[in-house]
Amino acid sequence: MNLDLNRPYRKKLMTQGLxxxxxxxxxxxxxxxxxxxxLAELKPDHASLGIKDIFNMLSASTTIDLxxxxxxxxxxAEVVRVDMLSDHILLALEFRNMVYDVDNQLHKRKVYRKNMSAPGKILLNGVYHEFTTVNVSVDGLMINLAESIAVEAGEITVFEFERLGLEGEIKVxxxxRTADSGTLLGLQYMHMEKTAIKGIPRFER
Incomplete structure (x- = not known):
């Protein structure tokens, strides 16, 4: 019997995903x-996609959300191989930054939150403070501030987030408080179209 001990065990399944x-x-x-x-197969309604289409989609980055x-x-996950078969396309994906949603928070929140660490600015107590995002969704974002700042839930203020070209009003x-004397804030967009933010999937089902 010939066993490849270096190859990770693979379980056959037929599970749906996005x-x-x-x-x-x-x-x-x-x-x-x-x-x-x-190993993922694109659904039949996407079978019209060709290798050229996939290549164009992945030309900027081979990292996708899963x-x-x-x-x-x-x-x-990272797309490491694309196989074009007669009636469907197979994508080989390697996990890069996956999280097991142990408390089923994604389902409770209705939309997907993409882990993203990028700088921005928010106006609090009359002063602009720099922040770093923790995650981003089409509904809002979670941010981390290095300093301890007193802010009330329900407060409406303004922010700038250059990475996604977002700015405007946002609600706390x-x-x-964090262990290192910083502040975490959960923010919700105000007066913003939430159905499409470039680079952020909704994954709402």
Whole structure:
């Protein structure tokens, strides 16, 4: 018997999922799963996509967002191989920054939150403070401030987030002190179209 001990064990399955590629969400069927990644088949309604289309989508980055509801897995994966078969396309994906949603928070929140660390500014108590995002969704974002700042839930203020080209009014939903004397804030967009933010999937099902 010939066993490849270096190859991760792969489990055969037929589970549905979603990927965000080329600024669009695509339904996929997972063919098999290992500790390091998955083999995914694009659903039939996306079978009209060709290798050239996939190449164009991945030309900027081979990293895509992946959501597997049944397994409560969400995060980023890298496309390492694309196979064009007669009637479908297979994508080999390697996990890069995946999170097991142990408390099923993604389902409770309705939309996907993408882990992202990038700088921005927010006006609090009459002063602009620099922040770093923790995660971002089409509904709002979680930010971390290096200093301890007193802010009330329900307060409406303004922010700037250059990475996604976002600015305007935002509502403080909650605040929390961190162990290193910083402040975490949960923020919700105000007066903003929430159905499409470039680079952020909705993954709402």
């Amino acid at each position: 990927i965000y590629m080329g600024e669009e969400e695509h339904e996929i069927t997972l063919k098999d799963l290992s500790l390091t990644g998955v 959501y597997i509801p049944e397994m409560r897995l969400a995060g980023e 939903m909650w605040s929390e």
